Amino acid sequence: MVLFHTTLRRKLAEDFREGRAPQSICLWGPHGVGKHTLALGLAQIFSCEKPIEGKGCDECRNCRALHHSQAPDLMVIGDDEDAIGIEEVRTVRDHLTRSPLSLPFSLAILSNMDAASIQAQQAFLKTLEEPRPHSMIILTATAFSNLLPTIQSRVTSYRLTPVPLSDIAEALRAQHCRAHVIDVYARFSLGIPGRIWQQGNLRDDLDEEIDLLRGVKDSVHAPYWKARKAVDTYFLFQKEHTAHYALERLLQGLFTLDDTRCSFDGQLMLKVFRNAQHFGNRELIIDAITLGICYTSQRLGENRKQLMHA
Numbered sequence: 001m002v003l004f005h006t007t008l009r010r011k012l013a014e015d016f017r018e019g020r021a022p023q024s025i026c027l028w029g030p031h032g033v034g035k036h037t038l039a040l041g042l043a044q045i046f047s048c049e050k051p052i053e054g055k056g057c058d059e060c061r062n063c064r065a066l067h068h069s070q071a072p073d074l075m076v077i078g079d080d081e082d083a084i085g086i087e088e089v090r091t092v093r094d095h096l097t098r099s100p101l102s103l104p105f106s107l108a109i110l111s112n113m114d115a116a117s118i119q120a121q122q123a124f125l126k127t128l129e130e131p132r133p134h135s136m137i138i139l140t141a142t143a144f145s146n147l148l149p150t151i152q153s154r155v156t157s158y159r160l161t162p163v164p165l166s167d168i169a170e171a172l173r174a175q176h177c178r179a180h181v182i183d184v185y186a187r188f189s190l191g192i193p194g195r196i197w198q199q200g201n202l203r204d205d206l207d208e209e210i211d212l213l214r215g216v217k218d219s220v221h222a223p224y225w226k227a228r229k230a231v232d233t234y235f236l237f238q239k240e241h242t243a244h245y246a247l248e249r250l251l252q253g254l255f256t257l258d259d260t261r262c263s264f265d266g267q268l269m270l271k272v273f274r275n276a277q278h279f280g281n282r283e284l285i286i287d288a289i290t291l292g293i294c295y296t297s298q299r300l301g302e303n304r305k306q307l308m309h310a
């Protein structure tokens with residue numbers, strides 16, 4: 001588990017030690033910023049028999065049980081694919097009413113709570129309103145404002161912002177990453193660990209994605225067909241995702257590559273894409289995007305920052 005957000009982790013560890021940690025927490029921030037990982041990290045910090053510097057010791061009974069997913073007192077629900085439903089909320093409610101068996105508390109982590117239906121969120125209200133002693137709840141959400149106001153007012157929220165690139169580089173060094181790629185990976189992450197890590201391991205296809213992006217960038221001043229082929233290949237790489245996601249990744253990725261031979265007009269590109277979307281045809285979308293990239297690459301990207309964090 002690669003843990004970031006050190007300041008928040010240490011603060012919550014200290015609050016917990018001193019008995020003033022909130023019973024219901026919501027961690028929110030952009031997709032991939034590490035909300036779920038931090039939630040699991042907090043479960044360990046709060047349960048550890050001898051935590052050190054905002055981290056679990058990895059050795060005590062509780063740390064080991066959590067590490068091997070063998071802690072019955074912890075329930076984790078919700079993922080990127082399936083939104084939390086009413087039935088799951090009920091299971092969580094039952095779980096939290098039970099007395100803990102080995103951890104100091106019964107804990108539930110509900111990921112992507114803002115994707116849950118209104119009915120599911122409403123079903124969870126009672127649990128938040130009357131928290132049982134020895135129970136803890138950690139919610140995660142991409143946008144805090146997407147939660148029902150009644151939920152918002154019953155949790156203590158912490159916003160997770162992108163991680164400093166120096167922290168990402170340090171984590172890569174700790175994982176014995178080859179020196180020459182650390183800088184590339186760190187910049188490519190844009191401070192969002194989920195862009196380069198998946199469940200604690202570097203993504204298998206990370207190098208492939210970076211190579212494909214380099215291919216696009218190197219081809220923008222080449223003949224059109226060559227640039228189009230490069231964009232097409234990148235879109236094929238992202239075939240599991242929507243065209244909108246692929247375009248966003250493509251533009252963000254291009255900005256992170258090191259040479260400054262071309263820059264892109266982000267605002268114009270978004271306009272091109274919005275129009276292209278109406279074609280509803282993958283081939284035409286790719287045509288429009290290739291033209292957009294080739295055309296705007298000559299211009300200075302005035303709204304580059306805005307696009308990168310859109």
Ligand SMILES: [Zn+2]
Binds near residue numbers: 050057058059
């Ligand atoms: Zn421990």
